[in-house]
Amino acid sequence: MTAVPVPHRVVARRPETADTVTLRLEPVGAALPDFAPGQFAMVHCFGRGEIPVSVSSVQTTGGLAHTIRSVGAVSEGLCAARVGDVVGLRGPYGNTWELERARGRDVLVVAGGIGLAPLRPLVLAALAEPEAYRRINVLAGARTPGDLIARKDLESWATACTGVTVDQPDADWRGDVGVVTQLLGRAHFDPHNTTAYVCGPEPMIRATARDLAHHGVPLAHIRVSLERNMRCATGHCGHCQLGPLLLCQAGPVVDWNQARPLLSVREL
Amino acid sequence: MTATAAPVVLDRDGLGALVAALVAQGRTVVGPTVRDGAIVLAEMTSADALPYGWGVELDAGRYRLVAREDGAAFAHSAGPQSWKSYLHPQRELLWSADRTPEGDVSFTSHEPDVPAYAFLGVRPCDLRAIAIQDRVLTGGRFEDTGYGKRRRGALLIAAECTEPGATCFCVSTGGGPAADPGYDLALTEVVDEDGHRFLVRAGSEEGARLLEQVPHRAADVATEATARASVDGARDRMGRSLPPVDLRDLMGASLDAERWNDVAERCLTCGNCTMVCPTCFCTTTEEVTDLTGDHAERWQHWDSCFDLDFSYLHGGPVRSSARSRYRQWLTHKLSTWHDQFDTTGCVGCGRCIAWCPAGIDITEEVAALHAERGPETETETETETETETETER
Numbered sequence: 001m002t003a004v005p006v007p008h009r010v011v012a013r014r015p016e017t018a019d020t021v022t023l024r025l026e027p028v029g030a031a032l033p034d035f036a037p038g039q040f041a042m043v044h045c046f047g048r049g050e051i052p053v054s055v056s057s058v059q060t061t062g063g064l065a066h067t068i069r070s071v072g073a074v075s076e077g078l079c080a081a082r083v084g085d086v087v088g089l090r091g092p093y094g095n096t097w098e099l100e101r102a103r104g105r106d107v108l109v110v111a112g113g114i115g116l117a118p119l120r121p122l123v124l125a126a127l128a129e130p131e132a133y134r135r136i137n138v139l140a141g142a143r144t145p146g147d148l149i150a151r152k153d154l155e156s157w158a159t160a161c162t163g164v165t166v167d168q169p170d171a172d173w174r175g176d177v178g179v180v181t182q183l184l185g186r187a188h189f190d191p192h193n194t195t196a197y198v199c200g201p202e203p204m205i206r207a208t209a210r211d212l213a214h215h216g217v218p219l220a221h222i223r224v225s226l227e228r229n230m231r232c233a234t235g236h237c238g239h240c241q242l243g244p245l246l247l248c249q250a251g252p253v254v255d256w257n258q259a260r261p262l263l264s265v266r267e268l
Numbered sequence: 269m270t271a272t273a274a275p276v277v278l279d280r281d282g283l284g285a286l287v288a289a290l291v292a293q294g295r296t297v298v299g300p301t302v303r304d305g306a307i308v309l310a311e312m313t314s315a316d317a318l319p320y321g322w323g324v325e326l327d328a329g330r331y332r333l334v335a336r337e338d339g340a341a342f343a344h345s346a347g348p349q350s351w352k353s354y355l356h357p358q359r360e361l362l363w364s365a366d367r368t369p370e371g372d373v374s375f376t377s378h379e380p381d382v383p384a385y386a387f388l389g390v391r392p393c394d395l396r397a398i399a400i401q402d403r404v405l406t407g408g409r410f411e412d413t414g415y416g417k418r419r420r421g422a423l424l425i426a427a428e429c430t431e432p433g434a435t436c437f438c439v440s441t442g443g444g445p446a447a448d449p450g451y452d453l454a455l456t457e458v459v460d461e462d463g464h465r466f467l468v469r470a471g472s473e474e475g476a477r478l479l480e481q482v483p484h485r486a487a488d489v490a491t492e493a494t495a496r497a498s499v500d501g502a503r504d505r506m507g508r509s510l511p512p513v514d515l516r517d518l519m520g521a522s523l524d525a526e527r528w529n530d531v532a533e534r535c536l537t538c539g540n541c542t543m544v545c546p547t548c549f550c551t552t553t554e555e556v557t558d559l560t561g562d563h564a565e566r567w568q569h570w571d572s573c574f575d576l577d578f579s580y581l582h583g584g585p586v587r588s589s590a591r592s593r594y595r596q597w598l599t600h601k602l603s604t605w606h607d608q609f610d611t612t613g614c615v616g617c618g619r620c621i622a623w624c625p626a627g628i629d630i631t632e633e634v635a636a637l638h639a640e641r642g643p644e645t646e647t648e649t650e651t652e653t654e655t656e657t658e659t660e661r
Contacts (some may be wrong), residue, residue: 003410004363004375004376005363005365005375006375007372007374007375015603028372044365045364045442046367046373046564047555047557047561047564048555049553049554049555050553050555050566071582071583075582077584084371084412085371086367086371086372086373086376087373088365088373119436167311185511195540227581228579228581228586229578229579229580229581229586231552231553231568231571232413232550232551232553232568234408234409235408235409235410236405236408236410236412236549236551237550237551237552237553237568237571237579238549238550238551238571238573238600239550239552239571239579241600241604241608243599243604243607244603244604244607245607246608249408249409258301265523265524265593267586267589267591267592268523268586268587268591268596
């Protein structure tokens with residue numbers, strides 16, 4: 001603190017679902033330092049406020065993308081931003097997915113709903129260097145087909161296994177139905193030699209991590225991205241505490257062996 | 269080094285000259301004074317504003333001024349405010365944003381106008397609290413620049429404690445009535461048949477230089493001995509204490525304790541404890557726009573983990589029950605603070621006890637948690653965790 005937001009212009013706006021858009025942003029002047037997959041920015045909507053949002057795309061040009069779901073005053077304002085509008089960004093904040101931990105191992109990415117957005121740059125980074133990993137799996141779930149984001153990406157990724165499932169299908173849905181953990185049985189991974197990356201709603205994270213552990217994936221190789229209220233992102237506001245962790249610095253990505261006992265306490 | 273020079277003695281006039289010298293230097297002097305039936309912190313231009321002849325009577329949910337016949341200025345324990353009111357103010361402008369008719373947005377950081385403070389009468393517990401806030405707000409990867417600026421410019425004059433209150437328990441948090449390093453000057457007030465005077469020692473070059481400017485005399489053996497005896501005596505007269513156990517460990521093992529339900533029945537979740545706590549640092553932010561809608565300001569203000577909005581995530585608060593919010597406060601203070609900042613978050617000043625409208629006593633709650641845990645639970649928990657981890661592998 002007190003870092004001041006850096007103006008970024010919306011250069012593209014892609015609606016993902018009824019309530020979710022992806023904004024592609026370019027710095028108006030000076031750029032922020034490079035973001036790594038898993039990190040987040042504090043995104044400022046003029047007159048409304050700031051929210052933490054993970055990056056859903058990182059470019060070496062200083063540009064990046066955020067996928068935002070309209071759930072409150074700030075996210076509603078950001079979702080309504082038009083091409084040419086200016087938003088403020090502070091960052092990069094938080095730790096990264098640490099893809100390097102998966103070198104020589106199977107990569108297993110499990111996403112729930114908009115949780116696919118922060119995982120997207122991780123998948124792209126892994127696919128850009130396929131020889132560094134054994135097999136790459138991407139499993140994504142959503143409540144309904146209409147809640148699936150990044151559908152084109154999911155179709156185009158050449159992974160060992162890309163599974164997509166929805167809880168409530170519509171008449172046109174020809175794919176899997178059910179929770180995302182049901183796809184685990186079909187994915188190509190050797191549990192003991194797998195690094196898993198999980199993001200989604202907290203109940204989905206718990207269920208997925210529990211099943212992965214059950215399959216035999218080492219707890220320290222299950223990386224989950226967690227979310228708490230955040231005001232400053234610099235470790236001073238106290239809001240993002242999860243027990244001993246200040247998630248803006250010790251997170252948002254946490255190893256399951258550390259997250260599990262914390263998430264098992266009600267209202268911690 | 270001058271900083272470790274022998275202690276000196278100031279009389280009441282000498283203390284007056286010290287304040288005058290600070291004012292003459294252009295410093296904003298803040299110290300205790302009597303106002304609204306309490307000893308509060310306020311800016312002062314003369315030592316006459318100090319609460320000479322006033323003490324306090326404290327208990328859970330109770331604070332009363334009492335007149336003292338000895339005319340002492342620092343024979344009172346912590347009042348409703350702490351120095352964070354000045355170093356980490358309740359409201360602070362962080363930055364502003366302006367939007368042009370074309371829709372371009374620019375951001376301007378706010379450089380606070382920082383007075384050069386001199387804090388007079390910082391109790392040893394509060395000196396520790398300042399050191400703790402230093403770690404939190406300036407010791408990490410990022411610095412709270414406003415705090416850092418105010419803090420670096422502040423001169424600290426400690427007043428050692430000779431009159432602990434009934435709600436005091438600093439000794440059981442690892443502190444005590446004697447001032448730890450970190451002060452520029454440390455006073456110990458002595459009032460006896462030989463008169464009203466202050467034993468003063470310098471803790472910094474600046475403190476030593478300041479002392480040279482005011483009338484003083486070398487400390488005599490009797491004054492030094494009396495001062496030492498008063499402070500040592502205070503150590504044995506703490507009104508309360510925390511149980512002598514590893515609190516970090518106790519809190520960590522008590523997350524599911526029944527006692528949280530008991531305290532939740534009494535706690536109003538008003539947040540008073542967090543406001544008066546000298547180490548509580550949490551803040552929130554708000555966006556304020558003017559009538560044109562094209563000028564916005566980003567303000568930071570104190571927040572409390574007792575507020576429902578504190579843990580709000582889309583959909584609702586993470587901590588909705590009073591039980592979980594009280595547990596968050598106490599567990600953070602005594603346990604997870606260590607994980608985050610490598611220090612305790614409690615200095616034993618007793619403010620949270622005195623200013624709780626329901627009279628909840630942190631020392632009583634911790635004692636109850638300790639009693640609930642019992643001596644044998646410790647080993648049980650360990651065995652359980654091991655078995656569980658084994659199965660998972």
